[in-house]
Amino acid sequence: MMNRIEFMKKLEMLLQDISESERKEAIQYYNDYFDDAGVENEGMIIEQLNSPEKVAQTIKAGLNEEGENGEFSENGFTDSRFEDKKEVINESKSDQRNQSYTKQNETKKDDTLKIILIVLGCLLAIPVGLPILCTAGGLLIGFVSAVIGILIAVLATTVGLILGGIGLIGVGIVKMVAAPPAGLVIVGGGLIMLAIGILFLLLSIWIMTKAIPYIFKGITDLFRKIFNKKGEKAV
Known part of the structure; x- marks a missing residue:
């Protein structure tokens, strides 16, 4: 089936033997009819018109006052077969616009209700x-x-133990000059404190690099699970 452009070109070619003004009026009439019907009804209009040859015959018959459908008046060429159909098409388009407007209003009301809820x-x-x-x-x-x-407590204890151990070792070394046994005891105590301080230092490093990140990761995972469960229930 031909489309509108092909139909109108063929019709214009078939009307070459009538006057230019009459041809323009006839072509304008059928173009307006296609425009009024809309692109979605183009195939239906072509089917109703039958063929360009049939339309050209109708126009020429109207000009020769031999046909009943087409005529030229002071308002130009008209085809009585399609005047009522134009009104039906226009009414259909008006109904479609009204339905679209109603749907838009209903959608807006639904959105407003959702926001309120x-x-x-x-x-x-x-x-x-x-x-x-x-x-x-x-x-x-x-x-x-x-x-x-x-x-903070572990760090403070670490610093205290390390500084205290170093101090005792220094005192013990000095004391060993006058009283070697007492100096050795003091140095031994300082070494013990220093060793414990080093252990606390290692504990502090472990807390900062391992324990605290692990704890915060556990808290994050817990909150994520809670909110994910709430989201699943809401869905």
Whole structure:
């Protein structure tokens, strides 16, 4: 089946034997009819018109006052077969526009209702969720503070033991000049303190590099699981 462009070109070619003004009016009439019908109805219009030859015959018959369908008046060429159909098409388009407008309004109302329900849900959740959130936040802050406090205590003990051990070793060495046995005891005590300080230093390094990252990773994973479960329930 030919399309609109092919149909109108063929029709214009078949109307070469009538006057230019009459040909333009006829071509304009059928172009307007296609425009009014819309692209989606193009195939239906071509089927109704039958063929360019049939339309050209109708136009020429109207000009010769031999046909009943086409005529030229003061308003130009008209084809009575399609005047009622034009009104039906226009009414159909108007109904489609009204339906589209109605759907848009309904969609806007649905979106507004969803927003209202979400806001109400948040307001209702505040009395329950806020205390839980505050409690969880307090526990988290307390836990982090405790970890930091332990780390500070271990670091302070480490520094004290190392400095104390070094000091005792120095005193013991001096003491060994006057009283070697007492000096040896003091040096031994200093070495023990220094060894314990080194152990605490290693413990501090382990806490900073291993324990604290592991603890915070566990807390992050816990909160992630909680929120993921809430998301799954909501879905």
